[in-house]
Amino acid sequence: MLKVGVNGYGTIGKRVADAVCAQPDMELVGVAKTRPNFEAETAVRNGYSLYAALPERVDQFDDAGVPLAGVVDDLVAESDVVVDTTPSGIGAQNRELYERHDTPAIFQGGEDADIADVSFNARANYDEATGAQFVRTVSCNTTGLSRLLAPLDETYGVKKARVTLVRRGGDPGQTGRGPINDILPDPVTLPSHHGPDVQTIFPELNIDTLGLKVPATLMHTHSVNVTLESTPAAEEVRDLLAGESRLFFVPKHAGIDGAGKLKEFAMDAGRPRGDLWENCIWEESIAVQDDDLYLFQAIHQESDVIPENIDAVRAITGSASKEESIALTNESLGVGL
Amino acid sequence: MLKVGVNGYGTIGKRVADAVCAQPDMELVGVAKTRPNFEAETAVRNGYSLYAALPERVDQFDDAGVPLAGVVDDLVAESDVVVDTTPSGIGAQNRELYERHDTPAIFQGGEDADIADVSFNARANYDEATGAQFVRTVSCNTTGLSRLLAPLDETYGVKKARVTLVRRGGDPGQTGRGPINDILPDPVTLPSHHGPDVQTIFPELNIDTLGLKVPATLMHTHSVNVTLESTPAAEEVRDLLAGESRLFFVPKHAGIDGAGKLKEFAMDAGRPRGDLWENCIWEESIAVQDDDLYLFQAIHQESDVIPENIDAVRAITGSASKEESIALTNESLGVGL
Amino acid sequence: MLKVGVNGYGTIGKRVADAVCAQPDMELVGVAKTRPNFEAETAVRNGYSLYAALPERVDQFDDAGVPLAGVVDDLVAESDVVVDTTPSGIGAQNRELYERHDTPAIFQGGEDADIADVSFNARANYDEATGAQFVRTVSCNTTGLSRLLAPLDETYGVKKARVTLVRRGGDPGQTGRGPINDILPDPVTLPSHHGPDVQTIFPELNIDTLGLKVPATLMHTHSVNVTLESTPAAEEVRDLLAGESRLFFVPKHAGIDGAGKLKEFAMDAGRPRGDLWENCIWEESIAVQDDDLYLFQAIHQESDVIPENIDAVRAITGSASKEESIALTNESLGVGL
Amino acid sequence: MLKVGVNGYGTIGKRVADAVCAQPDMELVGVAKTRPNFEAETAVRNGYSLYAALPERVDQFDDAGVPLAGVVDDLVAESDVVVDTTPSGIGAQNRELYERHDTPAIFQGGEDADIADVSFNARANYDEATGAQFVRTVSCNTTGLSRLLAPLDETYGVKKARVTLVRRGGDPGQTGRGPINDILPDPVTLPSHHGPDVQTIFPELNIDTLGLKVPATLMHTHSVNVTLESTPAAEEVRDLLAGESRLFFVPKHAGIDGAGKLKEFAMDAGRPRGDLWENCIWEESIAVQDDDLYLFQAIHQESDVIPENIDAVRAITGSASKEESIALTNESLGVGL
């Protein structure tokens, strides 16, 4: 059994913790939190051992009547691997902590690429993580693009990818985030940093990205163009992508016009928190014009990186091969709609 | 075992169907649907027998490969009680169908009050439904107000209630609904029809309501004023309301500032679809100034009527007393956070 | 001619500057700004003398090629009155500057009431400002409430006012403000601070307020209840309010359902920036039930305080009577739709 | 003097009417409306002669006390040219009316291309409209793309254009339009119909478009990629585009991050209704990677077609050359910020 600690228990951290518990080969040591808010309460409810991320705040937990199993140092000490799911930039500060304990750690996409030896996507470069001390699971957008581009590049060759990322302004609970009524070029300079982030996974890939931010909270949507080296028919591309376990096709005639109905579908299907771990590609949108492939995909920012973090735990410890890990993660979570 | 049919499988219908299945004393005969869309697929997935609501569309289901157990007439014939969860106005058209089969039916709040002998809220007037042919579960807003006003009126006497309903523009999947960036008096004439709807439950109650519509999808929010006959301290009111099983207090210091975090909390707690069957009252908001009580409550429009529909099934059939039914519904669904 | 300086050139400041220029008895000395952004450019375009609010940033203006007439100290020195329209809290820091120059100053509603001798609304307490060193024009919401409550209290007596303020999340250009998809009780504790702010104008008034924040940018909307000492018919109230120059009735059958169409109407009418200086009361909404008056009004947060600031300039300097000033301001701006 | 009638007085029609009045060589005969709503009132205020678009509704105008100059037939009879600004599809029904009077007419982009002999953009194909009976001013999006692509194609040659149109869900007053919280692929099939619409102006152009709809009301935003035949530096492209009179560069460092601040800028500059007749291109966004040009532009859907409609009046009547007309329209409206 791999003993896994989760440092930072927010949007990503709570999902990673639940996912760890669902694995037959993993055991959750516990989770570290900074404050005894409502999320702390659900951690306790779920029976997760809670560790104070900031030792000086132990009192706050005591005052709130939230029992602690220790401080974050204890959590790291007891873990074989730590998944760090603290906010962007905090991971970098925590690196020294993991180094001190000589504990391998997995960071998130909010950290700079150079925090880790390897930027990771299970489909694209699983093996590169083996034996690393530090691995960075790439961001939700980069994860979504990597899963899509890997099979396209392998099968047809990618001459150039150009992707417009229409991003949600904030997660559903982030009430301080805007915009309320605007469409913001973000960043306004082009191409955006998302392309280079994809290149941490595919160093040779020719990709330019453009980012925008809009008043929506549920999912990001990618407007994708890929100029291919060859010119398959749209059906061939559809068949190729249909074979990928972490790509879900929004069926024609299902009446699913956006993220609202996609999430409804996920909730109807019994998914925890209505999570959509898969890229959601509108089947009808897949089109090929000469050598240009086009499609729309929606990316659930809160959850698409979860299976990748689980695979990263196995990759970094060398405890399973790529195929074994992906299959096991998919099976235990219920990936595939 | 009560055999229950659900006619109309949308936002409310699918939740009623799931809730029926969770009851020890009920059995779901099946659900009637008009179209084989993504919700039909999840009905099949859940093992629910599907009936064509419109016999002339049987072919559409066949074409889509969605198996049917029959048409809506069959569903009604096999059911002891039908819960009609079709869109506003369609229920009225279906009444004749239930009359023909002499099957008791429960309508929803979108129908006019005169569709049924009794407008129903479990906490307030359970017994009035016993033996009725037709019962109408009141709307989400009226349900939320009834649960709150019943104990207040019983304990302190309500001199006058004045409530501003800040309503969500549409449910999360209703992408055709606005407004995008506005605050709409709706209806613009005052007082609004919501007050008289509450009076279908409390005929003697003095209540004026004002309605607005805003660009949000998650929950309604009620800005409540109740002038009381007596002048309890805020803590007494808090204690009184804390004793009600379908009122949930948003705890102080939990950091829950609105519907987004409330739904997050519900999802973290493992609630199906993140449903909040309870009124969500901000504990900190409860205040008494002279004889005026004030508070804020959020109402999850998609789910607060679900326990009421289940209770209505027992009430209409006389199969359990009010206390038994409420306790059983709460227990089987997991009401109470 | 009254020489008026405007310190802070943002949403409120630029409107005050334009309004000062429209007065026959006032002269704009200039405006002070902190940064040479796009608003600085339009100030220059309009021929307004620009002063550096922060002397240490003079270079930034030079670099941007934006000509300066001096620093804020010069502006104050040359002005008979300064209207301080800096962000909340900055006004308090600027007080010492005005004291040093012995220049009367008018602050905005974002400052605490105790910044000034008098909180001001032209309709309600014009004369109290005469001869004061410092006056505070109350906030957009308090201004809107004062204009409405003054005639009601004078004519019928106000037993108690209860108002729910459904507030816009941010101004149209404030893209960093949320929420995107939520309805937030704000503040969550009741009653809100807006009531006491109204009491800075009407110390004896019995008023409780409740505040919410929603994802809209155009206007606030007030859901108003006033329990009156007497019981006029709705038409009488309508006639009373129709006689007030800064209350505009949204006409029945005009098809104006919210702030979007109201602003469209203002823009069609040629209003600068589509400003609505008047409270916009839906005529159809005015209703009386027993002694309870109800109505909806929309308040244009960016502009309803502009005529009040102009009147405050005359009041503080004693240069005109209340009636003269209100008439002159209305006439020169074009108040009244 | 060209006598111009405007049939349909909504978002586009009222702007066309105002723009006609601003031209030295045109005279507004009047405007035809279907209902006496608030827009009718402002037409009367502006001194525009009003004609009943639907003769059977003359009574409604009488009842509302709105004076009529006649019915739409009279308007057409008295006009040299009619600009038809009725809702999509109504223009097609009106064609016969204009044929009957043998009056040239200009339709809007909501009509199918085959309604007219020529689809029109002043910059791209002014001369093709000369002498035509019917001309269609292309849609706001196609207008925006045509203005941008014309100089690029002339100077560098366009190998292929790929554009993602992130479209506003509705205009500010269209409160019935959604979505509230979603990002909708629209249309979901690719490429979208917007590309072929651009080809009505540039028949040889290789262009693929993708459309989305988001919860914003102010402007559309285009994420533009143009693969060029040659490889200019970004500065060269900037200089080329800077020479175009209907392209506005959002200046660097102006702090304008989206449509909200753009509209604020337009209102500060005194533009009627805050209209932005020009494409608004973020200067900082212009980038060239190999032969791929990228940029962001915001398009004010309510107003960018106005100068084009004015030019179309001169083009269809042959009353001025392309250069004369564009210069005169720009000068009289104040195009160029």
Ligand SMILES: NC(=O)c1ccc[n+]([C@@H]2O[C@H](COP(=O)([O-])OP(=O)(O)OC[C@H]3O[C@@H](n4cnc5c(N)ncnc54)[C@H](O)[C@@H]3O)[C@@H](O)[C@H]2O)c1
């Ligand atoms: N939310 C998303 O959409 C998303 C998607 C993919 C990747 N990410 C990345 O995942 C990481 C986490 O993001 P998130 O959205 O889960 O953030 P979050 O704010 O929801 O959660 C972060 C948690 O870490 C806690 N925390 C703060 N400081 C800490 C510290 N010093 N030690 C331990 N815990 C601390 C916070 O209390 C919070 O519970 C970031 O790198 C982010 O960029 C986020």
Ligand SMILES: NC(=O)c1ccc[n+]([C@@H]2O[C@H](COP(=O)([O-])OP(=O)(O)OC[C@H]3O[C@@H](n4cnc5c(N)ncnc54)[C@H](O)[C@@H]3O)[C@@H](O)[C@H]2O)c1
């Ligand atoms: N959604 C809410 O917020 C909410 C809350 C409380 C009460 N209600 C009330 O519940 C009722 C249902 O609302 P909903 O939101 O679930 O609507 P919905 O549109 O989500 O679902 C209605 C379902 O009925 C089906 N249907 C349509 N015509 C039918 C017919 N002739 N026979 C059988 N089925 C038919 C539709 O296909 C759909 O699946 C309405 O009266 C509504 O006012 C809704």
Ligand SMILES: NC(=O)c1ccc[n+]([C@@H]2O[C@H](COP(=O)([O-])OP(=O)(O)OC[C@H]3O[C@@H](n4cnc5c(N)ncnc54)[C@H](O)[C@@H]3O)[C@@H](O)[C@H]2O)c1
């Ligand atoms: N915007 C509204 O809705 C609204 C309505 C009524 C009252 N108010 C009040 O008016 C005041 C101004 O608000 P606003 O919305 O115009 O703010 P704003 O941010 O739009 O404008 C403030 C301006 O002051 C400038 N500034 C910042 N620091 C300064 C300093 N030290 N000296 C001089 N200028 C400085 C800023 O650069 C900016 O241009 C606040 O008290 C606010 O509460 C605002």
Ligand SMILES: NC(=O)c1ccc[n+]([C@@H]2O[C@H](COP(=O)([O-])OP(=O)(O)OC[C@H]3O[C@@H](n4cnc5c(N)ncnc54)[C@H](O)[C@@H]3O)[C@@H](O)[C@H]2O)c1
């Ligand atoms: N609004 C935009 O963003 C936009 C942008 C570019 C082009 N367009 C196109 O311009 C045209 C008009 O659009 P709009 O947005 O101005 O519409 P609108 O609805 O704002 O205005 C249309 C007007 O026509 C009137 N009308 C309806 N039926 C009529 C009839 N039979 N005869 C005369 N008048 C009638 C309506 O009362 C209304 O006043 C459409 O083709 C649209 O596609 C609109």
